[in-house]
Amino acid sequence: MSSVTVIGAGNVGSAVAALAAKAGAQVQVLARDLAKAQALAERVGGTAGVVGDDPAGDFVVLAVPYPALAELAATYGARFDGRILVDVTNPVDFATFDGLTVPADSSAAAELQAAVPGATVLKAFNTNFAGTVATGVTGDVPATVLVAGDADAAARLVELIQAGGLAAAVVGPLKRARELEAFGFLQMVLAAQNVIGWSGGFALRK
Amino acid sequence: MSSVTVIGAGNVGSAVAALAAKAGAQVQVLARDLAKAQALAERVGGTAGVVGDDPAGDFVVLAVPYPALAELAATYGARFDGRILVDVTNPVDFATFDGLTVPADSSAAAELQAAVPGATVLKAFNTNFAGTVATGVTGDVPATVLVAGDADAAARLVELIQAGGLAAAVVGPLKRARELEAFGFLQMVLAAQNVIGWSGGFALRK
Numbered sequence: 001m002s003s004v005t006v007i008g009a010g011n012v013g014s015a016v017a018a019l020a021a022k023a024g025a026q027v028q029v030l031a032r033d034l035a036k037a038q039a040l041a042e043r044v045g046g047t048a049g050v051v052g053d054d055p056a057g058d059f060v061v062l063a064v065p066y067p068a069l070a071e072l073a074a075t076y077g078a079r080f081d082g083r084i085l086v087d088v089t090n091p092v093d094f095a096t097f098d099g100l101t102v103p104a105d106s107s108a109a110a111e112l113q114a115a116v117p118g119a120t121v122l123k124a125f126n127t128n129f130a131g132t133v134a135t136g137v138t139g140d141v142p143a144t145v146l147v148a149g150d151a152d153a154a155a156r157l158v159e160l161i162q163a164g165g166l167a168a169a170v171v172g173p174l175k176r177a178r179e180l181e182a183f184g185f186l187q188m189v190l191a192a193q194n195v196i197g198w199s200g201g202f203a204l205r206k
Numbered sequence: 207m208s209s210v211t212v213i214g215a216g217n218v219g220s221a222v223a224a225l226a227a228k229a230g231a232q233v234q235v236l237a238r239d240l241a242k243a244q245a246l247a248e249r250v251g252g253t254a255g256v257v258g259d260d261p262a263g264d265f266v267v268l269a270v271p272y273p274a275l276a277e278l279a280a281t282y283g284a285r286f287d288g289r290i291l292v293d294v295t296n297p298v299d300f301a302t303f304d305g306l307t308v309p310a311d312s313s314a315a316a317e318l319q320a321a322v323p324g325a326t327v328l329k330a331f332n333t334n335f336a337g338t339v340a341t342g343v344t345g346d347v348p349a350t351v352l353v354a355g356d357a358d359a360a361a362r363l364v365e366l367i368q369a370g371g372l373a374a375a376v377v378g379p380l381k382r383a384r385e386l387e388a389f390g391f392l393q394m395v396l397a398a399q400n401v402i403g404w405s406g407g408f409a410l411r412k
Contacts, residue, residue: 098381105310139411141347146392169401171392175304179395182388186352186377189385190410195375202408204396205345 001025002160005055007072008063009036011130012088016061017044019133023163028056051075059084059157061125066091066101066108073115081118084153087177088125090184097192100185109148109177122149122157123177124168126184129191131199136166139196144169144204146183148176169204207231208366211263213278215242217336218294219269223250225339226265229370234262257281265290265363267331272297272307272314279321287324290359293383294331296390303398306391315354315383328355328363329383330374332390335397337405342372345402350375350410352389354382375410 004020006013009031017040021027027046031037034050041048047056052075060080062072066089073080091108093101102108113121124147125133132143144167147154154170161168171180183202190196210226212219215237223246227233233252237243240256247254253262258281266286268278272295279286297314299307308314319327330353331339338349350373353360360376367374377386393407 103310104384141409141411169396171401172395172399176392176395178310179388179392182385183392186382186385186389189378189382190375193378195377196410196412200410200412203347203411204402204406205347205409206402206406 002059002156003057004028004059004061004160005030005057006061006063007031007051007055009033009040010063012125012133013061013063014040015130015133016063016088016125017046019161019164019166021045022165023160025160026056030055054079055083057083059086059160061086061088063088065089069108069112070115073112077116078118080116083119084157085112085116085119085121086124086157087112087121090126090181090188092185092188097189100181102181105178107177107181109174113174120150120153121174122147122153123174123180124148124157127180127187127202129187129198129201132201133166135199137199138203139200141203141205142167146171146180146204148172148180149174167204208265208362209263210234210265210267210366211236211261212267212269213237213257213261214269215239215246216269218331218339219267220246221336221339222267222269222294222331223252225367225370225372227251229366231366232263236261260285261289263289265292265366267292267294269294271295275314275318276321279318283322284324286322289325290363291318291322291325291327292330292363293318293327296332296387296394298391298394303395306387308387311384313383313387315380319380326356326359327380328353328359329380329386330354330363333386333393333408335393335404335407338407339372341405343405344409345406347409347411348373352377352386352410354378354386355380373410
């Protein structure tokens with residue numbers, strides 16, 4: 001059985017923790033605010049702790065805003081070695097809402113991988129608004145989680161997501177995180193302009 | 207009424223010419239091979255010519271592969287002034303299928319705009335496989351054409367596309383072409399890996 005640590009108890013953390021629990025994984029929730037971690041852990045039948053506690057999961061989902069990735073990498077360092085880190089962030093420049101804050105030929109996921117070379121970083125969930133992960137539906141059709149990174153680790157994450165009842169697809173190696181982040185940004189732009197709602201987005205159709 | 211010149215009589219050119227005709231636009235088809243241009247023009251009730259002929263349309267859709275954009279810009283130069291050029295290309299590196307051939311902080315559309323400063327370049331149709339423009343359906347749900355560029359020109363194109371029976375949405379200024387090209391590439395990657403078919407893709411759901 002998989003074990004999943006979710007760092008962050010916000011909308012994304014809540015949705016991913018519930019998905020992991022539904023998949024039958026052991027879930028640990030870590031948050032800065034222990035009460036929030038405990039509340040989420042209780043909802044999903046998991047354990048709780050604070051950021052800085054050792055992660056118990058094979059998968060560690062960093063359900064935090066982009067700027068917090070560097071903090072987590074600094075906090076955990078080699079304690080992330082051997083784990084599959086899941087980066088869900090969209091490094092949007094919120095000052096301008098006109099681009100990403102990472103270099104054009106890079107990605108938040110690539111930066112994270114460079115900061116924690118002993119871990120295996122996957123990009124996932126950044127192309128799904130949190131509400132669509134929670135409901136499994138994008139607008140009126142099934143949601144699909146897109147995953148980029150190491151093939152074996154990505155296949156394991158896809159299996160976990162599918163066991164939780166959501167569709168998932170591997171798009172390629174971690175280099176594809178760049179396109180996933182562009183995709184996630186575009187989707188946020190459309191929601192911010194009210195072209196779509198935050199329960200909608202781009203749905204993968206065969 | 208709008209007038210549309212489509213340069214290129216391949217799958218994308220055919221689908222866009224049919225869409226424009228359905229919208230009630232006057233359609234001109236230009237291709238290297240006059241016979242192909244004539245065959246398509248006949249199907250859509252338009253006129254035909256060869257590449258290099260003066261474009262008659264207010265909109266000029268460059269339904270050609272990415273490398274041909276530079277050729278068309280060189281061939282037409284200032285003859286494109288005042289026209290709304292529609293760039294449909296995905297500048298994929300087909301040698302590696304592992305990225306785009308344009309600089310990471312640019313796009314094919316931005317390059318085209320720089321080459322023909324007297325025209326107004328829009329990015330559109332590159333996030334829709336040709337078959338989905340032809341049928342109006344992505345997989346099993348309505349297709350949506352995403353458009354980036356000058357707000358007035360983009361609104362005019364959206365109006366034309368909607369008059370042709372397809373959904374369309376403006377994503378923002380031409381700078382967003384970078385994200386649209388990443389999106390188009392990602393969709394091609396998924397089709398090349400048989401995760402989706404060429405009649406599928408990402409469908410925008412509200």
